[in-house]
Amino acid sequence: xxxxxxxxxxxxxxxxxxxxxxxxxxxxxxxxxxxxxxxxxxxxxxxxxxxxxxxxxxxxxxxxxxxxxxxxxxxxxxxxxxxxxxxxxxxxxxxxxxxxxxxxxxxxxxxxxxxxxxxxxxxxxxxxxxxxxxxxxxxxxxxxxxxxxxxxxxxxxxxxxxxxxxxxxxxxxxxxxxxxxxxxxxxxxxxxxxxxxxxxxxxxxxxxxxxxxxxxxxxxxxxxxxxxxxxxxxxx
Amino acid sequence: xxxxxxxxxxxxxxxxxxxxxxxxxxxxxxxxxxxxxxxxxxxxxxxxxxxxxxxxxxxxxxxxxxxxxxxxxxxxxxxxxxxxxxxxxxxxxxxxxxxxxxxxxxxxxxxxxxxxxxxxxxxxxxxxxxxxxxxxxxxxxxxxxxxxxxxxxxxxxxxxxxxxxxxxxxxxxxxxxxxxxxxxxxxxxxxxxxxxxxxxxxxxxxxxxxxxxxxxxxxxxxxxxxxxxxxxxxxxxxxxxxxxxxxxxxxxxxxxxxxxxxxxxxxxxxxxxxxxxxxxxxxxxxxxxxxxxxxxxxxxxxxxxxxxxxxxxxxxxxxxxxxxxxxxxxxxxxxxxxxxxxxxxxxxxxxxxxxxxxxxxxxxxxxxxxxxxxxxxxxxxxxxxxxxxx
Numbered sequence: 001x002x003x004x005x006x007x008x009x010x011x012x013x014x015x016x017x018x019x020x021x022x023x024x025x026x027x028x029x030x031x032x033x034x035x036x037x038x039x040x041x042x043x044x045x046x047x048x049x050x051x052x053x054x055x056x057x058x059x060x061x062x063x064x065x066x067x068x069x070x071x072x073x074x075x076x077x078x079x080x081x082x083x084x085x086x087x088x089x090x091x092x093x094x095x096x097x098x099x100x101x102x103x104x105x106x107x108x109x110x111x112x113x114x115x116x117x118x119x120x121x122x123x124x125x126x127x128x129x130x131x132x133x134x135x136x137x138x139x140x141x142x143x144x145x146x147x148x149x150x151x152x153x154x155x156x157x158x159x160x161x162x163x164x165x166x167x168x169x170x171x172x173x174x175x176x177x178x179x180x181x182x183x184x185x186x187x188x189x190x191x192x193x194x195x196x197x198x199x200x201x202x203x204x205x206x207x208x209x210x211x212x213x214x215x216x217x218x219x220x221x222x223x224x225x226x227x228x229x230x231x232x233x234x235x236x
Numbered sequence: 237x238x239x240x241x242x243x244x245x246x247x248x249x250x251x252x253x254x255x256x257x258x259x260x261x262x263x264x265x266x267x268x269x270x271x272x273x274x275x276x277x278x279x280x281x282x283x284x285x286x287x288x289x290x291x292x293x294x295x296x297x298x299x300x301x302x303x304x305x306x307x308x309x310x311x312x313x314x315x316x317x318x319x320x321x322x323x324x325x326x327x328x329x330x331x332x333x334x335x336x337x338x339x340x341x342x343x344x345x346x347x348x349x350x351x352x353x354x355x356x357x358x359x360x361x362x363x364x365x366x367x368x369x370x371x372x373x374x375x376x377x378x379x380x381x382x383x384x385x386x387x388x389x390x391x392x393x394x395x396x397x398x399x400x401x402x403x404x405x406x407x408x409x410x411x412x413x414x415x416x417x418x419x420x421x422x423x424x425x426x427x428x429x430x431x432x433x434x435x436x437x438x439x440x441x442x443x444x445x446x447x448x449x450x451x452x453x454x455x456x457x458x459x460x461x462x463x464x465x466x467x468x469x470x471x472x473x474x475x476x477x478x479x480x481x482x483x484x485x486x487x488x489x490x491x492x493x494x495x496x497x498x499x500x501x502x503x504x505x506x507x508x509x510x511x512x513x514x515x516x517x518x519x520x521x522x523x524x525x526x527x528x529x530x531x532x533x534x535x536x537x538x539x540x541x542x543x544x545x546x547x548x549x550x551x552x553x554x555x556x557x558x559x560x561x562x563x564x565x566x567x568x569x570x571x572x573x574x575x576x577x578x579x580x581x582x583x584x585x586x587x588x589x590x591x592x593x594x595x596x597x598x599x600x601x602x603x604x605x606x607x608x609x610x611x612x613x614x615x616x617x618x619x620x621x622x623x624x625x626x
Contacts, residue, residue: 021523084360085524100359106434106436108455110437216404219460
């Protein structure tokens with residue numbers, strides 16, 4: 001066996017993290033946050049007071065557990081932070097998870113909140129005579145280009161996706177494209193914009209997600225958190 | 237996409253996923269690869285060096301099949317046949333064992349290291365070229381072969397200064413075996429396998445009956461080996477699946493015996509990356525380092541179709557990925573450079589070199605040797621017949 005002679009000083013200044021490194025929980029800003037917080041709090045994770053202060057400019061928040069910190073980022077970014085291991089835990093809808101399809105994210109807990117569906121919609125006038133089985137190509141405005149492309153490819157339709165970050169419902173009426181793929185909860189927004197839902201792609205709920213490496217190397221801590229969240233909230 | 241005005245490429249922009257490794261990093265990486273090789277050799281694994289590219293059919297047989305789309309192809313103008321660039325060396329080593337070394341005594345122990353190339357990187361691992369190093373133990377299907385390579389994996393990581401690796405064992409054949417035993421079709425089997433692989437509880441919610449209960453239990457089982465085996469032990473599984481779990485149990489018992497300090501976890505559902513495997517698989521992780529450092533397991537080296545005694549051989553081995561590995565190793569110690577001014581005695585130069593300094597010799601006289609030494613990033617200088625720290 002070789003000795004660690006030339007080049008390496010064992011144990012000194014390694015870039016390996018110690019076991020006492022705090023864990024980061026990434027939560028999505030906005031609508032879902034209101035639904036998530038009761039679940040997080042019920043599991044005994046209480047963020048510092050600044051977390052509820054809209055004027056605070058903080059991005060990282062401590063909790064009653066010195067080894068757990070919370071960050072608040074956009075819902076799509078939660079998945080990215082967790083996939084790269086910058087955050088160890090997070091909450092994200094399966095729409096976001098499917099859009100990125102990161103192999104490094106585990107979703108071991110369905111939080112049973114944030115219910116909605118991802119659907120294809122088009123102008124009501126168009127939908128009357130439209131026959132989807134004749135399509136070979138569609139142009140779609142969406143926040144989910146990968147998911148949309150995959151969905152249509154499965155039935156042999158090439159989807160040309162125009163990536164928008166919001167207000168998808170405007171696209172058809174202004175002639176940007178004839179169809180959109182977007183989240184639908186009641187369908188009221190679609191109706192108000194003269195659109196009809198023609199196909200559901202998938203049902204959405206929010207999931208508690210875990211970085212794969214963290215799941216393998218800090219399993220005990222993570223299992224405890226998962227158990228607390230699951231048991232205290234009566235989740236499967 | 238580079239625009240036409242970016243041509244000619246005066247800024248030396250490299251294609252996506254390719255990069256130059258410079259000075260200390262390049263040296264450290266070579267140093268690490270050499271240490272890996274020495275450790276492999278000390279366990280009796282002999283180094284083989286397959287070529288960077290070969291005829292596409294040879295790379296696509298066996299373990300390479302799943303990788304077909306991720307290989308660069310090039311037409312060989314000499315033979316007028318298609319060649320492919322390797323994107324994994326395991327298949328090449330298996331080919332060597334099956335052909336050139338078919339008459340060598342079994343079990344055969346081979347090691348390798350080299351660059352591999354793939355058409356597309358992933359967002360998490362954008363590198364399209366990286367080095368791979370590993371070993372294969374060919375011609376034994378014993379449980380002891382797993383123990384040997386897992387211990388070798390631990391030791392080889394220790395050799396390069398990684399002490400806290402954890403080993404995650406998986407049973408890629410377990411879910412298909414359970415589904416077969418329960419008489420379920422391929423579609424359900426694939427869905428369950430996928431859901432367990434990405435730990436997607438949502439996907440499992442719709443499953444009723446035995447498979448629903450078993451798969452939810454399996455998902456909750458992943459974690460520390462003892463906890464996992466306790467949960468798996470309580471399940472009533474079809475015979476074929478039970479056999480796989482028993483094999484894992486035996487390996488875990490052996491590991492506990494010979495390497496009690498080893499950090500072992502079990503993930504019964506991990507599947508991606510183990511598609512071609514035929515037994516227990518494992519991945520190596522280090523806390524805080526993105527992705528795995530390496531992967532191993534068992535697969536079949538398919539017999540040479542043309543020879544009359546074409547028998548498939550079981551092989552057990554693992555690969556390390558140098559890009560991940562380099563993120564996990566300790567920082568390199570500082571290298572000591574000494575400036576040897578013009579006209580320094582040759583015997584003295586050799587003497588300081590033997591003392592472990594790296595000598596940067598002045599090729600012409602300078603007005604101020606210390607300033608020259610600084611300019612050349614030397615921390616030491618030879619002055620008044622002795623080594624002086626600057």
